[in-house]
Amino acid sequence: MxxxxxxxxxxxxxxxxxxxxxxxxxxxxxxxxxxxxxxxxxxxxxxxxxxxxxxxxxxxxxxxxxxxxxxxxxxxxxxxxxxxVPEGAFAIGLQIDRHLTRVVVVDLVGKVIARAEAGLPLDEPSAGAKIILSLVDRVRRELASLFAQSERRLVGLGVAMPGPFGLRESDDKWMMPAWQQFPLLETLAAGTGLNVGLQNDAAACATAERIVGAAHGVDHAVCLYVGYGIAAGLILNGELYNGGNGNAGEIGRALLSPAGPGSTPLEHRASLASLYQHLGLDPAERGLYEKLGALALAQDPRVMGWVERAASDLRWSVHLIETIFDPQTVILTSSAPEALARLLLQAMHPLLPSIADRPVRRLPRLQLGTTDPWAIAVGAAAEPISRAFDPRFSAILKAG
Amino acid sequence: MxxxxxxxxxxxxxxxxxxxxxxxxxxxxxxxxxxxxxxxxxxxxxxxxxxxxxxxxxxxxxxxxxxxxxxxxxxxxxxxxxxxVPEGAFAIGLQIDRHLTRVVVVDLVGKVIARAEAGLPLDEPSAGAKIILSLVDRVRRELASLFAQSERRLVGLGVAMPGPFGLRESDDKWMMPAWQQFPLLETLAAGTGLNVGLQNDAAACATAERIVGAAHGVDHAVCLYVGYGIAAGLILNGELYNGGNGNAGEIGRALLSPAGPGSTPLEHRASLASLYQHLGLDPAERGLYEKLGALALAQDPRVMGWVERAASDLRWSVHLIETIFDPQTVILTSSAPEALARLLLQAMHPLLPSIADRPVRRLPRLQLGTTDPWAIAVGAAAEPISRAFDPRFSAILKAG
DNA sequence: TAATTAAGTCAAGCGAATTGACTTAATAGG
DNA sequence: CCTATTAAGTCAATTCGCTTGACTTAATTA
CATH class of the missing domain: 1.10.10.10 (Winged helix-like DNA-binding domain superfamily/Winged helix DNA-binding domain)
Known part of the structure; x- marks a missing residue:
């Protein structure tokens, strides 16, 4: 009709x-x-x-x-x-970052079975896709050498990359424009024969925290991710929330005040990108991670200066997140070295008052999540696992 | 074990x-x-x-x-x-506001069948509860006189009142402290024999928009409610989202800048309470609604001044909502007269840039929802209807 | 040693969707 | 005008996973 x-x-x-x-x-x-x-x-x-x-x-x-x-x-x-049985299922996780790509295989309980990484050409996605496929192939063979039947137990390939997705072409310097156009997911699906899913970095972090970290068994949690950019991974009603177009949680692009178009996005002040800029470091530099860790341990004054300013903005972000989502807990995660993340966490206290400041709390308002650099790849891998094995409304329905 | x-x-x-x-x-x-x-x-x-x-x-x-x-x-x-069949089910909705209580009966499709209102004693909840029960009884009898079998088809009683709920006792002047202590829901459940549910004003607005308004059939929508306070009603994945403690969306309490404890909550600048203060009006005054409507129609300069400032803050709220939730649309609702709401809507344009500013959109970024003063009561009534008849994960499970 | 408690199995039953053939009633085409 | 085709909807048998209630097994307690 x-x-x-x-x-x-x-x-x-x-x-x-x-x-x-x-x-x-x-x-x-x-x-x-x-x-x-x-x-x-x-x-x-x-x-x-x-x-x-x-x-x-x-x-x-x-x-x-x-x-x-x-x-x-x-x-x-x-x-x-x-x-x-941990080896009852496996999934592959792929983190595509600006300067590096990581691939992991995890098992049913989120343990890493195999890993590989490589640099990526920033402006040549089709060459990059070949590299990625060869990494995937490598870990896949490693898995097969460790576990019989592994191919049959492989439930999918999860991809994590910086969002947001699907906007009009933008000159935003954080983005990788050439990659935005490239049909990556289709290429990977065809090249691996696996189901492919996509999340942004923060969502992958949240997924990782949910399977093996601080959000294990928590139904309402927000994962504040401070990486090259900033975003929030949202666990609402026990499931990752993606929004209408898959871009929920992209708070890095939030303007910091009502003042208007002139005001700054959060990302320009509190992300690691802003730290690199503050310190005059090249994000592509080798050994950057160790260097940052050392500076943080030494409480380098220039780093501390950035920490203070960033913590002020992040403290307010936590306030907003609490006010808007009313989560059971907020988890701070970062691709920075743990020492730096701890400095940030410390500098964020005392937290701003909010509705989360309740008489009785089972979980802390803010806690540190994993700072393992491989966490995002693990989260990427956890997505197909979750899709295949976690109870969810859509799993009951006859079709997606 | x-x-x-x-x-x-x-x-x-x-x-x-x-x-x-x-x-x-x-x-x-x-x-x-x-x-x-x-x-x-x-x-x-x-x-x-x-x-x-x-x-x-x-x-x-x-x-x-x-x-x-x-x-x-x-x-x-x-x-x-x-x-x-509209008369296939009915529900009662109750809006408890500071100076007024409204009760409605709606049918399965959200049409109002009967209504009643009365003032409430601000500091005597047990006397207030008696008044409420008599209002409920009145509309219930009216319903029974119109439809046979109406009692059998009554699926519940929904209550809407200003949030947030369950915080430590607060001296916040927006709250009604005496009511916070009173076991209202239990009293109503006992007094009516109906299932009782609770939402805050904004959630009720969103529920109303979903059953009969702009969010009909939209799975990701945020309802920005400007009333005596300010809050957002969140429709995520087609369901109202309540947060870990039922206080999700209480953005009126969001501080407007990272500056620290000194900065102002949104609610102090953009709510109707702030307008009353700005104009030196008593919120309990009779005929206030009409008066405001007239001032808005006349574009009274003092009202316009408030509108400008409030719109600036609300514009930024929409930006934040879009950035955080990635909804398909944002709906502006208000307990203010429509003329005033339209002024606000107008003054909020042009909207701030955000991820919602996409190449193709099916729905407008911001639209005006209903400004019917009874909308919240309707939304309150829509909640039991939705609970009883809408597909949802929890309806499949064997227990809550 | 007997009574009690709890885990787990057996076999029949039930209920809601599925399957595939069938009926009904319209339009399209020769 | 008649026949083929298309689509809505019914009938009756089947299937499949959970439920029911009785039963078995194996421990502790008195």
Whole structure:
């Protein structure tokens, strides 16, 4: 009856959706609680013992869970705890940065199995794509040499790169214009035969924090990422939030005051790019990371000057994030050396008053996340894992 | 095995969840598309014709949908469109404001069936609760006089009041401290026998925009509400987002610059409270609404002065909202007279540059929502309707 | 040693979507 | 004008995953 405008509707579901959801719920429960008996799982998920038994049997056959030794505890029959099998699934994560590309393979619980990195030509995406594909190929072969059946257990390729995506061509110097035009995701999908997903750096950080870090099991968390640019990764209702066009959280582009077009974006004052500029360093320089770490440890006055100013802006960013999202916690992550990140964290205190300043809190208002330089690549890899195994609304529906 | 710390897990689902979801999907499809044949529904939801037929038959028996006359169109058997029955469900909405309380009954499609209002004693919540209960009773009896079976079709009571909720006791003059302590929701639940839900003003506005306004069928929208205070109602992934403690979107409390504790909250500069102060008006004054409307129409210079300053701050708020949420559209709503809201909207242009400034847009960056003073009460009532009938993840699970 | 408690299995049942053939009723085309 | 085609919708049988309730197993407690 409507042949012109398509009918808008969510898709329905059926028993397959039910079963898919319940499997995911089991996996999440084991991920969050370590090891559980089938009786525990039944209580926690409100399913019957029988249903849980069947699902666990399935998962065991699929190599995603294993039984541990039976445990005697109090009266009643001893229970058999089950735990996730890390090598039950793998995913590849790819971080594309301005001067470097990193590739990792992670397993079901987010542990890094293999890694590789290489420099990228800034202005030649098709040559860059070849390099990337060869890196992917390398880690993939390494994985295959370590685990039988690894190819069958590879659930996807996650890509993380600096956002925002899909804007009108911009002369913004943070961007890599040549790459913006290049059909990277399609090239990678074709070249690897894997499902490919895309996130920005901060989203990948948040995904990493959720799978292995401070946001593990937290349903409302915001990950403030200070890298070459600045952005926030948003975990809302237990899922990464992407916004209407995949650019949610790009707070680096937020103007710092109501004053108008003349005022400065946050990114120009508090990002590492601004630090490099402040120090007169070349971001492409070799050994930059170690150098920064040393300067931070030594509390170099010029670094401290930047830290003070950046911390003031970041403190206010945390205030805004708390006011707008009401998260359970804010996680500060950075591609900077840990010593520098700690300086920033310290300088951000005391935090500004906000609605997060509640009488009782289970989690700190602000905490330091991982500062491992490989975290973004891990987060990139965690995305396909999450897509494949975490409970989510879209997993129940018949179609995306 | 875990007797100390409770096991964290999402609940599972079963055929009931499947069926509940599919019913909701049908209702949403009819809400968004007007009237659809069973074949249309089957295509749109990806369910089989047979499944749809069964569900529609159920819904028809429950009085939620009706068949229209068969329509001949092209080859094939004529189809029978179905549409929602507005009187298939009702909900009561309650707006508690500082000087006034409004109660409405709305039907399944968000139309107001009955309304009532009264003043409230600011410092005597238990006397206030009695007044509220009598208002609810009045509209409930009016509803019963209009529709048979109305009690059976009443799905809940939604409450909207100024947030934020649950903070440490505060001397903030916008708050109503005596009310913060009072167990209002419990009193209302006990007094009405209905399910009771709570939202802040802005969330209610967003809910109203979603059911009958500019956010109808839009999955990512932010509703910027300028009332006595200022807040944002967040529609993310098609659902209202509440945050970790139900206070998401309370941007009125956002400080306007990184400068520190001395800087001003948005609410002190751009809310109607600030306008009243600017004009030396008493917010409790009778006829204030009309007076403001007249001043706005006359473009009174003192009003225009406030409009300019407020618009500058609100323009920046829109910039922040766009940068942080990447919504499809931002909707400006207000409890002010429409003329004043239009002045504000106008003065907010041109908008600041942001990631929302994309080459192709389906929806405007900023649009005016409803300025009906009853909108918040309608949004309050829409919440139980949405909870009962909209597709959502939590509706599939076995428990909340 | 018997009663109690709890984990887990067995087998039948149920319910909602699926499947595929069938009916109905219209238009398009020769 | 008649037949082929197209599409809506029904019928009846099937499938599949969860539920139910009884039962088994194996520990602790009294």
């Amino acid at each position: 409507h042949d012109i405008s398509p009918i808008r509707a969510k898709s329905g579901t059926n028993q397959e959706g039910t079963s898919a959801h319940n499997r995911r719920v089991m996996i999440e429960a084991l991920r969050l609680n370590g090891a559980l008996s089938r009786a525990d799982l039944a209580r926690a998920t409100q399913l019957t013992k029988q249903a849980v038994s069947n699902i666990v049997e399935d998962l065991e056959r699929d190599g995603l869970v294993v039984a541990l030794d039976a445990v005697r505890k109090g009266r009643g029959q001893p229970f058999t705890p089950y735990r996730l | 875990h007797d100390i710390s409770p096991i964290r897990a999402k609940s599972g689902t079963n055929q009931e969840g499947t069926s509940a979801h599919n019913r909701r999907v049908m209702i949403e499809a009819l809400r968004l598309n007007g009237a659809l044949s069973r074949a249309d529904l089957a295509r749109a939801t990806q369910l089989t014709k047979q499944a749809v037929s069964n569900i529609v038959e159920d819904l028809e028996r429950d009085g939620l949908v009706v068949a229209l006359d068969a329509v001949r169109k092209g080859r094939g058997q004529p189809f029978t469109p179905y549409r929602l």
